[in-house]
Amino acid sequence: MKKVRNIKNILISYFEKEINLNKLILPFEEHNKEINIYIKEINDYILCINFTSLTSYINENRYIDSYFGSRGIKCNIINIFVVDDLENVKNTYFQSELYEEAIFINQKSGEIECFNVHSVGFLNIIKNVVEKSYTRFFSRGKNNHLTMFIILISIIIYFIIGNINGNIVSIRDEVLLWAGGKIDPYIRDGEYMRIFISPFLHKNFLQLLVGVITLFFAGSIVEKNISKVNYIILIICGIFFGNFSSYLLNFSKVFGVGLYVINYCLIGALFILAFKYKSRVNRLFFVFIFSFIVLNLLNSVFLSNNIDNIGSLASFIVGLVFMKGIDLINR
Template sequence: MSKENLIKETINIFCQYYRYNIEEFNSKREGQSFWGVSRLGENYNEYMVFLDLSENGELDTDYIYNKHRYENVRIIKVFYIKNKENINWSILSEQSKEEIIVVDKNQYKIVYCSEFARENAVIIERIMEHFKRIKREKKAVKVPVITSILILTNIIMFLLTAYLSGSIFESNTSVLLYLGAKENTLIGNGEYYRLISAMFLHGGIVHIGFNMYALYFLGTMVERAFGKLKFILIYFIGGISSSLASYFFSQAVSVGASGAIFALLGAILIYNLKMGYKANKAMIGNIVSVIFTNIVIGFILPNIDNFGHLGGLAAGLIVTLLIINFNKRL
């Protein structure tokens, strides 16, 4: 990320989530200015400006001090450096009237902060962690391993179902039961494996097409966000919970990965809601819309296991909350 984009995004986050105002600062050099943020508090007025180290002497700080008659003013200079500079930052800080924060923009970490700038440095460090995570995600493999294995397994099971049914458009119910569909009487007689096997069976080419399309996108996001093990927990607990909800509330034979996919929707929703300033608000709105639309369609159209969808969604929400809260304690 370029220095300009780094400063722009940092300013946006300070303004949107920490109640700062965007501020343009004068330069001693004509025709030049710098960007930063300001916050007028009860005890002091704070100004934070983002600079290159080479621009240290060019900021017109006298204008700011004169504006407030040198009373209750705190100016924080945030320097972005490319690599470790051979500079004693403590001495530089002592020689300056202003507080300083030094950020290594390549490593996305704080190199130095003066005593009265620590609160701001903590916020900048969080923002840098956010940018570092984005950088890691861009380098990630396009389709995570577990998601690929799940899609491949579903396709293999569908091809077997289609072969035995003699059709790719509509799976034979007897074949589905033979391969492990959810059927209440059989589960009640001890065939508990059906709570899992039903997740890998589908009623036809359209059914599996929609589900695998959703699994590709949602699975990729969840696996990247949580890692392989936690993704497996969310997916399978969601799928099993879906089968259990269907078992208790529906007598119909049921198949499909929809319940586990609804669990992934719940996981992404909680993940974004818990991200604070990092949250993707547009994504949150889209997820809520998709969940609501699918539930409504499930109640309107026949042969849709809405109880399974709701069971998977609830499990995804709960498991993800537990995972995030557990991680915070570590």
């Protein structure tokens, strides 16, 4: 998830256009600079919004107090800190000699912490603007073209194989074997491409249906939250490590076909996204994830004997590790 680099400008624009805050430039001659604050008269005091930093907010606050105090005007200062490391900045602020009302915004994730803010209405405005700016789940700004391409390829291949099979409801094992289904003895003999071909083959129509539904929802969300290159790498890793782990740990003669290695990898990635942004994700989203896990488990246990649970688990772990790795790299 890319950080919103201009969140300060977004907030300023909203302040000026939507809630009619006026920009006031104070000449801060002692420090050879100007202080830009955004003010609004409320009853018997002036609300002052000050975008600031830890190195300057104390002097700025004192000057703002002095400026309005010398004119007999009460002012209420709210400091807004747009930072990279929310926890360290917040702790330092609390330990300082002077602090006013403060709102901390993590520019990487949009997470918000506040201290001593009395204006709940203003705080909610900040939260709403930031949330809209950072929200990427089902974002219109990004597409799910790669996910739809994988779904389309899977459907086309299924109906081609079904036509060869003479029955599109259920595909015979010998046809799956001919088409490239994952079967361990053949992989041992050097047919490694079966590891990458098998996810796009399906034993029956129901397995295909469950697979593409899961892929559409899980894949669309993940694809919209990471780059296209990372999405492709994630899927390739999910396929390879899922099927290869199955080959190493579960040597058998059972066909392994279906989108399950891709889907469990995406669900693992989705878990990291959901927990990372849990403050802005509805609880129903977690129910949604859990429902698809149950749906795929039921499909593997009761409806199809061509889904490898070891491969599913390995793919899920790959999704967790890969997405967590992206998160750590982006910090």
